[in-house]
Amino acid sequence: MADYPINRNRFVKLSRPILISNMAPSKSEKREQYLSWDDYFMASAFLAAKRSKDPASQxxxxxxxxxxxIVGTGYNGFPRGCSDDDFPWSKTSANNLENKYMYVVHAEANAILNKNAADIRGSRLYVALFPCNECAKLIIQSGIKEVIYMSDKHATREHTIASKMLFDKCGVNYRQYEPNESRVVIDFNEIDWDKQNQMPPTPSKGV
Structure with missing residues (x-):
C-alpha cells in the first residue's frame, strides 16, 4: 500500500487501484457511478506504477x-534488458555508481518510448509526480501539450523549477490533478460474471 501526495497536506491512499460497481437505477438507464476521464487516466498511471520494482518510489x-x-503507459525502472537484480536500487550511497539515479528510466520517458507508432502530438500526460527537467525535454520534443500531475512535492528543487520554465516557454500546459474519487480499487471478484452479458439473448426456437 502506498501514499501518493496531492499536496503537502493531503494524501490519497490507493490499496488496489479501481472500484467497479454494477449498481444502476434500472437496467434501462445508464449507470451513474462511473469514473471521470481524469480519474480513469490517473488511475491507469497508478496501476502502471504497480509494475515498478523500485522499493522507495513507484x-x-x-x-x-x-x-x-490511451496510447502509451510506463513506469520507472531500469532499461530493457538490464536485470532488476544486477543494478542498485539505493539512493543514499556516497558512490554515485551505487545509486539508482545513474540507471533508472523515468515513467514519463518509458511512456513516450512505449507509444509504439502512435502520434502523440497534442496529447496529454498523466503522472504521479511533476516531471523532472530531463523528462520535460522529452515531453516537449514529443509534442505533448498538457501534463496532469498528482504531486508537486519537489516544487522548490532546481529540476522542477527548470521543468516549469521549459513548459512555460514552450507552451505546455500543466495542472494538478483534483480527484473526484478519494479511493479507486480494482476488485476482480466485484463483477458477477453469471449476470454479465454484452450479447442479445438467443431467440427461442418455436416448437
Missing amino acids: VGACIVDSEHR
Missing part, C-alpha cells in the same frame, strides 16, 4: 490522445 505515467484513447 511512479507511473499514462499518455492520452485527443479522443481519450
Whole structure:
C-alpha cells in the first residue's frame, strides 16, 4: 500500500487501484457511478506504477490522445534488458555508481518510448509526480501539450523549477490533478460474471 501526495497536506491512499460497481437505477438507464476521464487516466498511471520494482518510489505515467484513447503507459525502472537484480536500487550511497539515479528510466520517458507508432502530438500526460527537467525535454520534443500531475512535492528543487520554465516557454500546459474519487480499487471478484452479458439473448426456437 502506498501514499501518493496531492499536496503537502493531503494524501490519497490507493490499496488496489479501481472500484467497479454494477449498481444502476434500472437496467434501462445508464449507470451513474462511473469514473471521470481524469480519474480513469490517473488511475491507469497508478496501476502502471504497480509494475515498478523500485522499493522507495513507484511512479507511473499514462499518455492520452485527443479522443481519450490511451496510447502509451510506463513506469520507472531500469532499461530493457538490464536485470532488476544486477543494478542498485539505493539512493543514499556516497558512490554515485551505487545509486539508482545513474540507471533508472523515468515513467514519463518509458511512456513516450512505449507509444509504439502512435502520434502523440497534442496529447496529454498523466503522472504521479511533476516531471523532472530531463523528462520535460522529452515531453516537449514529443509534442505533448498538457501534463496532469498528482504531486508537486519537489516544487522548490532546481529540476522542477527548470521543468516549469521549459513548459512555460514552450507552451505546455500543466495542472494538478483534483480527484473526484478519494479511493479507486480494482476488485476482480466485484463483477458477477453469471449476470454479465454484452450479447442479445438467443431467440427461442418455436416448437
